[in-house]
Amino acid sequence: MRGAVVVALLLALPKAVGAQGNTADQLEQAARYHAALDVERELVLLRRIISPNSPFVVTYAQRVLAYKYLGAALVVQGQRDSGIVYFRAALERDPFVDLEPQRFTPAELAAFSDARRLVFGLGIRAITPDTIDPRRERVGLTILTTHVADLHVELRRAGAPSGFVLYQGVSDGPRELQWDGLLADGRLAASGRYEVVLAGVSQLVHRADSVRLYFSIQQDHPPLEDTVAALGPQDLLPEQHPAAMARGELYKSMGIAAAAFLIPRTVANGELHGGGRAFANGIAGAAAVVGVGSFIFHQRHREIPANIAANAERRAQRASANAAIRDRNQARLAQTRLIVAPAAGIGP
Amino acid sequence: MRRMSAFALAILVAVPSPATGQISVQGGVLVGRGEHRIVDADTLVASSGTLFGGAVAVMFGERFQIHAEALGGHLTSAATPSLEDHDIAEAQILGEMKVRPWLNVESGLSFRSFSNSLARQRWTAWRIGAETRVPLGFESVAAVVRGYWMPLVAVSGLSNPDVALALGVGLDWRGRRMGISALYTFERYDFAPNNAAQRLEELSTIRVRVGMWWPPTATAKRST
Numbered sequence: 001m002r003g004a005v006v007v008a009l010l011l012a013l014p015k016a017v018g019a020q021g022n023t024a025d026q027l028e029q030a031a032r033y034h035a036a037l038d039v040e041r042e043l044v045l046l047r048r049i050i051s052p053n054s055p056f057v058v059t060y061a062q063r064v065l066a067y068k069y070l071g072a073a074l075v076v077q078g079q080r081d082s083g084i085v086y087f088r089a090a091l092e093r094d095p096f097v098d099l100e101p102q103r104f105t106p107a108e109l110a111a112f113s114d115a116r117r118l119v120f121g122l123g124i125r126a127i128t129p130d131t132i133d134p135r136r137e138r139v140g141l142t143i144l145t146t147h148v149a150d151l152h153v154e155l156r157r158a159g160a161p162s163g164f165v166l167y168q169g170v171s172d173g174p175r176e177l178q179w180d181g182l183l184a185d186g187r188l189a190a191s192g193r194y195e196v197v198l199a200g201v202s203q204l205v206h207r208a209d210s211v212r213l214y215f216s217i218q219q220d221h222p223p224l225e226d227t228v229a230a231l232g233p234q235d236l237l238p239e240q241h242p243a244a245m246a247r248g249e250l251y252k253s254m255g256i257a258a259a260a261f262l263i264p265r266t267v268a269n270g271e272l273h274g275g276g277r278a279f280a281n282g283i284a285g286a287a288a289v290v291g292v293g294s295f296i297f298h299q300r301h302r303e304i305p306a307n308i309a310a311n312a313e314r315r316a317q318r319a320s321a322n323a324a325i326r327d328r329n330q331a332r333l334a335q336t337r338l339i340v341a342p343a344a345g346i347g348p
Numbered sequence: 349m350r351r352m353s354a355f356a357l358a359i360l361v362a363v364p365s366p367a368t369g370q371i372s373v374q375g376g377v378l379v380g381r382g383e384h385r386i387v388d389a390d391t392l393v394a395s396s397g398t399l400f401g402g403a404v405a406v407m408f409g410e411r412f413q414i415h416a417e418a419l420g421g422h423l424t425s426a427a428t429p430s431l432e433d434h435d436i437a438e439a440q441i442l443g444e445m446k447v448r449p450w451l452n453v454e455s456g457l458s459f460r461s462f463s464n465s466l467a468r469q470r471w472t473a474w475r476i477g478a479e480t481r482v483p484l485g486f487e488s489v490a491a492v493v494r495g496y497w498m499p500l501v502a503v504s505g506l507s508n509p510d511v512a513l514a515l516g517v518g519l520d521w522r523g524r525r526m527g528i529s530a531l532y533t534f535e536r537y538d539f540a541p542n543n544a545a546q547r548l549e550e551l552s553t554i555r556v557r558v559g560m561w562w563p564p565t566a567t568a569k570r571s572t
Binding site: 268294 | 536
């Protein structure tokens with residue numbers, strides 16, 4: 001019988017050692033001791049956790065939890081002031097720390113409440129990655145003050161000097177804020193990095209505090225169409241005659257005049273002494289007049305009305321096409337959803 | 349003559365029959381001056397006068413056209429009436445085909461009559477040639493240059509001429525519904541020498557034509 005007990009102890013020993021093998025297990029064990037009101041053992045475990053000589057890695061959250069249980073254990077042990085000191089240590093590290101009423105006694109809750117009145121802290125709960133439709137859904141933000149304070153909550157692009165005020169007024173404890181994705185100018189927030197800045201002044205201890213949370217926004221919408229490119233020189237007809245054209249018209253007219261002038265003098269039979277030279281001269285003169293008139297006219301009016309009209313029509317068609325594309329793009333942008341995700345960065 | 353008639357008929361048959369909407373018609377009146385010079389037996393006889401006439405053209409689409417023209421007048425050689433004075437009457441029908449936007453080839457028959465109180469001389473000629481139109485810068489203003497060779501010319505009472513050619517230069521303005529043209533024409537006929545004497549003839553005209561189109565069109569077509 002004695003041998004069996006020894007074997008059982010030997011089998012149980014590694015498990016007990018393992019239970020104390022890391023901080024999470026130790027915290028779990030401390031919570032069980034607390035529930036069983038075994039405060040002495042609980043304090044041993046918790047002090048080991050917060051000790052600088054702890055052989056295990058203690059995360060920030062685990063240290064906060066250890067302070068919380070330490071405070072509660074000390075209150076149970078009758079050391080209320082010491083308990084409040086540890087509660088304050090927990091609250092200073094994480095303002096969202098709270099005591100669950102079903103797991104802690106009224107004395108502990110009262111001490112914790114006193115600690116909250118002594119500590120002024122602001123907190124913003126981290127944003128969880130989410131995709132929202134700004135027409136129907138909102139981005140949820142949870143902020144907190146450890147006690148009653150004048151609060152100013154502002155949302156702005158990261159690094160911008162000012163932004164959009166989400167809340168301004170007195171607040172005490174946690175508060176849920178909702179943001180519809182619009183900025184102060186009424187436009188949907190563009191893709192980029194944003195920050196929520198929480199600033200407050202305690203009404204109890206008259207201390208100021210601030211905290212900020214960075215997050216990113218990515219607009220998600222169907223692909224947009226490119227507008228029609230601007231018309232280049234190769235797309236348009238020349239709207240002016242080249243300067244050489246007027247001279248060319250003049251030369252042509254003079255050629256016609258010369259032809260009329262020469263026909264009776266070269267093709268006609270010389271023995272007839274005629275050939276209608278007066279008639280020919282008349283046509284030659286008329287051709288010359290037309291040529292000179294055309295030259296002068298085209299020197300002064302080089303525009304080509306038909307081409308100007310054709311180019312205007314092409315420009316109008318482009319403008320109309322681009323207007324249609326813009327309309328379609330607007331319709332697609334109206335379906336934009338916002339992908340919200342936490343971003344790196346810390347603030348004071 | 350039979351060959352000429354057959355050729356004219358061939359031109360008419362060769363013209364395709366387009367849809368009604370492709371047919372347009374031109375009509376116009378002509379007024380001008382004519383000068384007729386003849387050297388025969390070293391004697392020069394020159395006569396001139398005012399001419400009147402009319403023209404009709406039917407266009408089949410953008411490429412083919414049949415053009416008919418009639419012209420007549422009284423030519424006098426001096427201020428006082430003489431036996432050299434005579435009347436001229438001329439009719440001409442030409443078939444045209446556009447081979448380039450600026451070039452038409454043409455062929456057809458012309459019939460001419462010189463007459464006075466004593467006699468009448470009839471001319472029949474088959475001509476073949478080309479006409480080119482040169483835009484002159486202003487909208488719808490073009491220069492017209494044409495030339496014809498007349499390989500077959502029959503003249504009553506005379507042998508056929510050795511040289512028979514015709515040239516023309518003019519200006520043509522075409523509006524949407526009507527047009528005005530002025531054309532200088534020159535025809536030269538050199539007959540074969542006979543007993544050391546050679547008969548030479550020239551007929552020069554300047555004619556102004558005012559024409560109208562149906563249906564109206566925005567594209568300039570030949571109006572002369």
